[in-house]
Amino acid sequence: MQAFCIDVDHWLKTNGNATYDIISATASGGLSNLQLAQVGWLFDHHASDLGSAKKDAAFQLSLWEIFFETELSLNLSNGTFKSNTFENESGTTRNLANEFLGVITADNTYRSSGWEFYVLNPDNPSDNQRLITWHEKDPGNPPSEVSEPGTLLLLSLELGIVYFSTRHRNSAYLSSFA
Structure with missing residues (x-):
């Protein structure tokens, strides 16, 4: 910004x-x-x-x-x-x-x-x-609203990324002790 x-x-x-x-x-x-x-x-x-x-x-x-x-x-x-x-x-x-x-x-x-x-x-x-x-502002392309299903889909994707990146990091950490 x-x-x-x-x-x-x-x-x-x-x-x-x-x-x-x-x-x-x-x-x-x-x-x-x-x-x-x-x-x-x-x-x-x-x-x-x-x-x-x-x-x-x-x-x-x-x-x-x-x-x-x-x-x-x-x-x-x-x-x-x-x-x-x-x-x-x-x-x-x-x-x-x-x-x-x-x-x-x-x-x-x-x-x-x-x-x-x-x-x-x-x-x-x-x-x-x-x-x-x-x-x-982009007068040729005004912002559009995201419908509720679209918002939920984006939220689900973000939560999935956080979950899998945390899980991957934890498994890498645990395997370093093996």
């Missing part, structure tokens, strides 16, 4: 197990309508740019600007949320993020037609970092 950081006040705790409540970004505890519109626009226009360290960092900075800026204009050089770091030899990551943000409007009715978003709220430890994740 890929995710970006929402929370700048907490570190992502990776030592040990962490649990999260995953909720739709449209649900209570998710994103505001304006944040959802701006995140959707950002993904619709720049998700294909992801894959290099500079573009991924610019995308993360853009998300933080969306989540924490209280001014209507989105720009990392001024306003409530600012960044003067992320410089590198090949150019400024901040400038790339500002290019991403420069054409996003304050229209809170925009909804992405290509992406669905989810918020991961930390459950344990509760002071873990809050995250946003997504999955691409």
Whole structure:
């Protein structure tokens, strides 16, 4: 699963197990309508740019600007949320993020037609970092419901695999004593 950081006040705790409540970004505890519109626009226009360290960092900075800026204009050089770091030899990551943000409007009715978003709220430890994740919609192939017999068949197959893999492991363990 890929995710970006929402929370700048907490570190992502990776030592040990962490649990999260995953909720739709449209649900209570998710994103505001304006944040959802701006995140959707950002993904619709720049998700294909992801894959290099500079573009991924610019995308993360853009998300933080969306989540924490209280001014209507989105720009990392001024306003409530600012960044003067992320410089590198090949150019400024901040400038790339500002290019991403420069054409996003304050229209809170925009909804992405290509992406669905989810918020991961930390459950344990509760002071873990809050995250946003997504999955691409496929308008040509919408998800179909699995009928009850299909669900039972899948469950039976999974239980059978667990049973036989456990049995195989136990017999291998016991034969090592013979």
